[in-house]
Amino acid sequence: MKKIIVVGNGMVGYKFCEKFVAQETAKNFQIIVFGEEPRPAYDRVHLSEFFDNQDAKALEMAPAEWYSENGIELITGERVSDINRSGKKITTAKDREFSYDYLIMATGSSPFVPPIKGVEKEGVFVYRTIEDLEGMLAYAAKLKEEKPNARAAVLGGGLLGLEAGKAVLDMGLEPHIVEFASKLMPRQLDSRSSQVLKLKLESIGLNIHLSKATNQILGDGKITGMEFGEDDVLDVDMLIVSAGIRPRDELAKACGLEVGVRGGIVVDNTMKTSDENIYAIGEIALYNQMIYGLVAPGYDMADIAVRQILGETEAIMPESIDMSTKLKLIGVDVASFGEPFMPASKGHSIIFENKTEYLYKRINVSLDGKKLLGGILVGDATDYSMLHQIYLNGMAIPENAAQLILPASEGGAAFGDVMDLPDEAQICSCESVTKGQICGVIESGEAKDLGDVVNCTKAGTGCGGCKPMVADLTNAKLKSLGIEVKDTICEHFDYNRQDLYQIIQVKGYTKFNEVLDNHGNGGHGCELCKPVVASLMASIHADTANKEYAIQDSNDRFLANIQRNGTYSVVPRVPGGEITPDKLIALGEIAKKYDLYTKITGGVRIDLFGATLRQLPLIWKELISHGFESGHAYGKSLRTVKTCVGSTWCRYGMDESVSFGIELENRYRGIRAPHKIKGGVSGCIRECAEARGKDFGLIAVEGGWNLYLGGNGGANPRHAELFAEQIDNETVIKYLDRYLMLYMRTAKPLQRTAAWQERLEGGLDYLKEVIIDDKLGIAEDLEKEMQTLVNKFECEWTQAVNNPEMMKRFSHFVNSEEEDDNLVFVPMREQKMPEPWSN
């Protein structure tokens, strides 16, 4: 039986054992493993988790029993001190001798401590072993008792340094990162991504000091500070040195193995050292003049060594080693793959950067644009696996490579094109309808339009959230079969919404029948074209929904949102979410009087549910007498402008978000649009109003507002895009007037701003040209039209309750005062709800 001695029980040393015993022929070998640390190998990559639970066992690669169960003798706490190559023997620090046939050097590395004056002081630690961590914890605990706001610095802003930074955070000390280079993670990141990472880390409380060369550690016995220059001192109570690693090659040097100039045991592609009976793997091995400080190549090396010893001589390390990494640093995704930095002579870089969201994506593409060479992701590494696969397999990339990293957007666009989805992709999850089924019914001729597709497959008949995608897919499929896709609103008109807008505007029509008689196909209208025309009349003439109520969408007809049992909800406008206690009391008293289920909505207002048709005007009369007006929660119109409290109260506020939110809500209230519109105004970049999730969003910054356009929640959440920066209130209103009016003029029915904006030819740049630069010369018209609508605003509930003729529609029966006897409410959490549906 041959003997193998493994020197070092770190992650790679353990992996060698694991891979060795998995081989059938392993039983012909006896393995002895030496570890200098007191415990068996543990996961050093996740060392910082030790701070969460201080559970060393949880980090173990395998428990001590595993070694004996697999016939391996593990000797911990005993360092190998000498190698006698000619006699094939090692000696330990306890002066014991063991002979070997093969020796595996897996001694790893040790932290590099730069020779800075005072680095030996108490309170200076390195970050490598569990013992190091235990030392830090004990010191930090003591520190905090003496000084509750103690600070700790990490010397080194590389990968491990940032891990150590998390450790400092977890220990409850004020964290500082000190880096010699001008950027964080200099080996993995370029300057811009490093800057994005820096901003992100600062936002979660890390203090980052770049381009700092530490001259001296200050303090009398104990560390009290770090001195960079004469007047440049950082007061700290503790220091963790994480300035790189050095291979543990002293043993190899002593026995005359070939080592590199800057350390590391030289190996060939079989992991053999200059002695054919000695292998080196992991961070100690110098392969291709490189030390590979990552676990994955270390494991590969272990695998090669195992197979070589067992006679698989063809097993060799590849020439180039994939150094791609993806990790979560203090909760931030950071990934790099292939060649993260690339000389301009080799290819082009495509960079997407969004500092407001701490996002950075860079891909490097070959000069011919066909291959992905590498890249960097910070903030969001969800694309990493896909990009890494493309890179590894040399797969073809889209002609517009930017698609690989552009943010996902509404509808099918997240997939590039809805037609690129695999056939098995589920489009409608309520009815389990796949892309293949939808395409199938179109191909077979069973379905000739969207309506047919819905009838044949039931797609979109559940929650309806997938409707835009079903429509996109249907249109794309029809087009691909050469079938003309008419963009008309329904069978009654050969026009789309934009055409009708112009027709109604130019001809000045005020009634649905005028439009239908003069421009329709001879039919009588339907639930599709009627609300579209109603909305257009409102957008063009500022008509309220009372004007021709029978053509209004069901909710507009009764100026309330129909609920699932046919009762309605009541939402008065609460501009910007600001409400006086008196009004709040009034709302409560009215809700109580009519026994309405009461809930605060997602849009900072109060929703009262369960009103019958007959109760609606009674409730509204009371609301109006308390100074409320319609909130248009039922309309395809402005809903709310959500605000955070802003500089009137908030200590971080940069501007009066509430005041401006109220102004905007009152400006655009009641205006009918292709779909609902929501706004948000945040007083600072903390974005408490979630303004970027709205159709229009404002964030106060130094020097004005940043305006974001085209966001929404819903089935396809989408962040609004930054449209203009640091603009004043007046400019915001000017741009918004133009934007909303353009949207009202040109969008399709029931198309939110996000989808409209995305499908706009020329995209955001075009929008900027039209709205900011007035390329089409229509800006003044748009503003005028909007101003007319603003001036003509009238509360339609006030109109209705003051007009006996209009009031007539609010009763369940035309021939009886009775209520719907089919209504059943059941109690729920001290309120009520409609009896659940039975089917």
Add this chain to the structure above:
Amino acid sequence: MEEVLEKYRATKLEEVKVWFKAASVHDFPADGGACVKYKDKQIAVFNFARINKWYACQNVCPHKMEMVLSRGMIGDEKGTPKVACPLHKKTFSLESGENLNGDLEAIATYPVKIEGENVYIGFLD
């Protein structure tokens, strides 16, 4: 809940035994509907003013058994007069009662006649 539906039987003109005087023609919006109570029934009545025709059907939508059809929008699909339920936009023919955009059970329709200014709905009993 299904017993709600049993009250409603599609009625043909020639079967009518009772003509119920529901309301005045002015109680119904042009090209819209309203609900009439007759005994324990709720009947949706629609005034297709464009073509000077009237239709009636059960007020309950067979999808979720809610009394809402009278509040739906009306129009036509390839010439067939229809109503769209305000809850989920299920559409029904006002002639045959058939569900036009799905396979729900047909709704019961009733004959309507106008005499003078009054709207009458025809029932079996």
